[in-house]
Amino acid sequence: MAKTKQKKKKSNKNTVDSEILRYVIALAAITVTLIAALQLGIVGQFLTTITRYLFGTYYGVVYGLCLLGGLAVLFGQKFPVFSVKTLIAIGAVLVAMILWSAIPQDPQLTGFKVFSEYLSHTGEHFSSPSTVAAQGGVLGALLYSLSSLLFARTGTVLVIFALLALAALLMIKTEVYVSLWQSLTGALHREKKPKPKRSKRETESDSLEVAAEERKVIGTVELGKKKKKSIFLTPDDEPAAEEELPSPVVKKEKKKEEKEKPAAEELPKVVSVGSGAGAVNYKLPALTMLDEIQAKSRSVLNQNAASIKGKKLIEVLGNFGINAQLVATHIGPAVTKFEIRPDSNVKVSKINAISDNLKMELAARDIRIEAPIPGRNAVGIEIPNVETTPVKMLELMRQLPEDKKDKKLLLALGKDLMGKGIFCQLDKMPHLLIAGATGSGKSVCMNTIITSLLMRTSPDEVKLLLVDPKKVEFTPYREIPHLIGPVISDGAEAARALKVIVMMMENRYEVFAQVGVRNIAGYNEKIAKEPQPNLQPMPFIVVIIDELADLMAVAGKEVEMSIQRITQLARAAGIHLIVATQRPSTDVITGIIKANIPSRIAFSVSSGIDSRTILDHVGAERLLGNGDMLYFPIGEPSPVRLQGVYVTDEEVKRITDFVSAQMKPRYEDAFIRLEGVDNNESTAVVSAQDDPLYEEVKDYVIETQKASTSLLQRRFGIGYNRAARLIDVLEERGIIGPVQGSKPRDVYIKKPDVQDDEEEN
Known part of the structure; x- marks a missing residue:
């Protein structure tokens, strides 16, 4: 222990000595530069004479560079520093200027003569410098003598222009040149040739423009243990992370009038919905319906703040006797994660114990400590960013994993601290619990x-049952064709609807047993290969409950029992449950519900007890709100912190209006009226005034002049009870006649009489 303490004292002393030496060197360089530039005294005049003799006319530029370098060494990261590329560019410009000044006006003079003549006037340069032309200095004369010998006078001029072009390429991004070249060539050929279609690769590059720009900020910054810190370290020189993100080609955004057509993958995809005469060509919403990603300049503010806080964090830990190294810094959309590696003799619990002190010293709204990071010998300390970058739906839709694009239940959640898009596959989870306080982002997550x-499924592939006790959360979705039943707002009806889902699950298993398959995937595959007239492909059913607490208050036992049956058995039947609540207490999220819903999302909560109720871990009480979440999927050892996707109300409205305009919802008979569900009468239907198909059925009967129960079943894909009730209502209203044995029913209203009939009613 004594030896360890001595080593620590020596290392601290060496650090202090190096800091003092750095300040001394910087101040000495600045002082000498100012004395020489201002020609103060004999020393200043002598230094100016030497500098002028070496560099010629541009000796003042050398003074400016020395002054900037001294300030950079003195202030470190607080002063604008130069990258390696910038230094090379400055050097190239300086050499070009000196070389240009050294070129003689007389083309007959060779480089060797110029150099010899300059050396012959060396004494005059020091005795009376004002009487001798400085030109490019002795360095310029030497460079010109070598260049003229190798390339002649004209070649030297070309070398100068090449150096200037190199400096411009290093100082300005390549994309600017590409954009300028495309603009020039486009202006030349715009009238000659029609505009070519955009290639897929170009479209993908354009679509990832902001993603690439943002990843420069959100990406990981590794701080190597062995690598020395350079005073000229900038974002250009930052080493890559362990899991380096791809850097797609970035293109400059074109003007609105020059925008080309969207890529084929962003256009609406057409799929066939239904079968037989009732088949409809259904178009999936295009990506263009989502809000474009706003081009945002690179956030230097977050980077500078992360650099300062990283050093401050190590300093504060040292003040509490915790010696640690900063291993990596991950700048995410809303939070920066610092990975530190404490000494082997430091207890991890000691770091957790000083979380409030760290919060105060770093002036952070809140911090979260992950001690240790699973699978790594490091501790994660998460601190809020100065600026928050919103995560847009369009960006994640363009980043769908290639191997999962055909998965119908793939959901976009958000971005992790590495800037990587996070998706969940609902059929693998297979159910999801979402909890968080009011205003933490829970409703946006549901949207x-x-x-x-x-965006990715047709009504034949996925059906939704929405339970909305608040009566306002799911209002935009009341007319979407994916609904299996009306949006339910009453707690008692919701409990009955869950019983219907249980019955549907049991019916599906009976069909699976008859067909000889084990799950919905095997059933749909077999039906596709071996079509049968009395069997149709089954869609996935996703039940989404917005507020579980209201249901538990109305019918707690029934709801808990139905949720237990669904979560235990419904996975193979293709039925999945998503439950949300803003009251994460044990009387709402019971032990039975938690045991059967292993995948969970926690938003900001008020206490660590609520966090343990949701996740069985603390940490959610440290979240920031506004979409900041902990995602704990099944099979993971610990939660993952994400910034959730932000979907605006305008985006939701555009998508729902688009899908609703193509088809009307076709409800299952069992969800039309739920009064008889308690007595297992799950096929009850509603009167004509409430049936959404009544008007469509009435128009169809008048148009075709045919009416029968079996015809309505085939045409509209509904059950026998509902079709029979619609026929009875049409008969009661005088639209069709009574049954005439084996003869078809008469249709009393002819096509020309439709308008008159509506006026009479």
């Missing part, structure tokens, strides 16, 4: 999940 399903 994101529903929007993900609407």
Whole structure:
């Protein structure tokens, strides 16, 4: 222990000595530069004479560079520093200027003569410098003598222009040149040739423009243990992270009038919905319906703040006797994560114990400590960013994993601290619990999940049952064709609807047993290969409950029992449950519900007890709100912190209006009226005034002049009870006649009489 303490004292002393030496060197360089530039005294005049003799006319530029370098060494990261590329560019410009000044006006003079003549006037340069032309100095004369010998006078001029071009290329991004070249060539050929279609690769590059720009900020910054810190370290020189993100080609955004057509993958995809005469060509919403990603300049503010706080963090830990190294810094959309590696003799619990002190010293709104990071010998300390970058739905839709694009229940959640898009596959989870305080982002997360399903699936592939006790959360989705039943707002009806879902699950298992398959994937595959007239492909059913607490208050035992049956058995039947609540207490999220829903999302909560109720871990009480979440999927050892996707109300409205305009919802008979569900009468239907298909059925009967129960079943894909009730209502209203044995029913209203009939009613 004594030896360890001595080593620590020596290392601290060496650090202090190096800091003092750095300040001394910087101050000495600045002082000498100012004395020489201002020609103060004999020393200043002598230094100016030497500098002028070496560099010629541009000796003042050398003074400016020395002054900037001294300030950079003195202030470190607080002063604008130069990258390696910038230094090379400055050197190239300086050499070009000196070389240009050294070129003689007389083209007959060779480089060797110029150099010899300059050396012959060396004494005059020091005795009476004002009488001798400085030109490019002795360095310029030497460079010109070598260049003229190798390339001649004209070649030297070309070398100068090449050096200037090199400096421009290093100082300005390559994309600017590409954009200028495209603009020039486009202006020349715009009238000659029609505009070519955009290639897929170009479209993908354009679509990832902001993603690439943002990843420069959100990406990981490794701080190597062995690598020395350079005073000229900038974001250009930052080493890559362990999991380096790809850097797609970045293109400059074109003007609105020059925008080309969107890529094929962003256009609406057409799929066939239904079968037989009732088949409809259904178009999936295009990505263009989502808000464009706003081009945002690179956030230097977050980077500078992360650099300062990283050093401050190590300093504060040292004040509490915790010696640690900063291993890596991950700048995410809303939070920066610092990975520190404490000495082997430091207890991890000691770091957790000083969390409030760290919060105060770093002036942070809140911090979260992950001690240790699973699978790594490091501790994660998460601190809020100065600026928050919103995560848009369009960006994640363009980043769908290639191997999962055909998965119908793939949902976009958000971005992790590495800037990587996070998706969840609902059929693998297979159910999800979402909890958080009011205003923490829970409702936006629900909108994101529903929007993900609407963007990628047709009504034949996924059906939704929405339970909305608040009566306002799911209002935009009341007319979407994916609904299996009306949006339910009453707690008692919701409990009955869950019983219907249980019955549907049991019916599906009976069909699976008859067909000889084990799950919905095997059933749909077999039906596709071996079509049968009395069997149709089954869609996935996703039940989304917005507020579980209201249901538990109305019918707690029934709801808990139905949720237990669904979560235990419904996975193979293709039925999945998403439950949300803003009251994460044990009387709402019971032990039975937690045991059967292993995948969970926690938003900001008020206490660590609520966090343990949701996740069985603390940490959610440290979240920031506004979409900041902990995602704890099944099979993971610890939660993952994400910034959730932000979907605006305008985006939701555009998508719902688009899908609703193509088809009307076709409800299952069992969800039309739920009064008889308690007595297992799950096929009850509603009167004509409430049936959404009544008007469509009435128009169809008048148009075709045919009416029968079996015809309505085939045409509209509904059950026998509902079709029979619609026929009875049409008969009661005088639209069709009574049954005439084996003869078809008469249709009393002919096509020309439709308008008159509506006026009479």
